[in-house]
Amino acid sequence: MIHALALILLCQLAGEALSRLFALPAPGPVLGMGLLFLLMLTVPRLGDFMRPTGEGILRHLSLLFVPAGVGVVGHLRQLGENGLALGVALVASTVLAIAAGVLTFVFVARLTGATGGDDA
């Protein structure tokens, strides 16, 4: 497990370094994800090895957002003053983005014959 964790951290570190080095728009952890994925694709044995640790971290992914969420306490006044506009913008844009994404996905999947979801 420590080996797997070390590899995850190394991928993140390499991602951060690449992101800074080439001033890429993608952040370190996202590049790290790509890096780890390529490693697992090249060495399938590595994939089976990483699986328990990776799934363990992701099982409680929601927990990791709690500290940033509590940051709301420092912005109550600002949120109060602009609450309506921010609230409407957040709710409407999220609903619209989900609708646009899902409809486009289904439409293009049908168009290109790329079906094959569990229940498609």
Place this chain on the structure above:
Amino acid sequence: MRDFAEIWSYLAETPLIWLSATLIAYLAGDYLAQRAGRAPLVNPVLVAVVLLAALLWVTDTSYATYFEGAQFVHFLLGPATVALAVPLWLNWPTVRRAVLPIVAALLAGSGMAVLSALAIGHAMGLSPELLATLAPKGTTAPVALGISQNLGGSPTLTAVLVILTGMIGAVVITPMMNMMGIRDWRARGFAVGVAAHGIGTARAFQVNPQAGAFAGIGMGLNAMLTALLAPWALGLFQ
């Protein structure tokens, strides 16, 4: 026995107490979510944030003090993003066959998230600084903070908007998809990953593993695209 206030003032200054409080608040949120049969509105993050915010208010603790302890949990966001490679690898055969829908849905979802948020915010009179703060709200937290800073927004407020967006996405996705009659788990997962990053992804994993894997991909791709898209979109409204 020593005075309770004395012990409290000691404990309140150590990371231990706020780290423990974060985990316990989350467990309470997770327990309630389970009891509610994973009803979308009883989101574990939402419950934990409300409990902790109330606790900070009651004990008159600053967010900076709280974060001393909570930073250990916050730090794991990076490694968890890297770990999304695992479900991506497991679902790679399915993902490979869906490259075109993925690219098209990414452009549509990501573009819609940024443009509609800015258009509504602009129409409702938000200041240019708040628009810059709002623009990256659909991307995963560490990326959104960087984008917000580059655009001249307030990174800490962006973090809050990011979390709120995630919670909104996690709450609406299941009822919305059932209402729209969409049963393709790939499409459901991918759309919520693009629109509501990690919190949407966490929700997708609860509902269906394939949806979770596609949500993780959506979140990662959206982080890259928004970094390119947000400055351009903001230019349209400033």
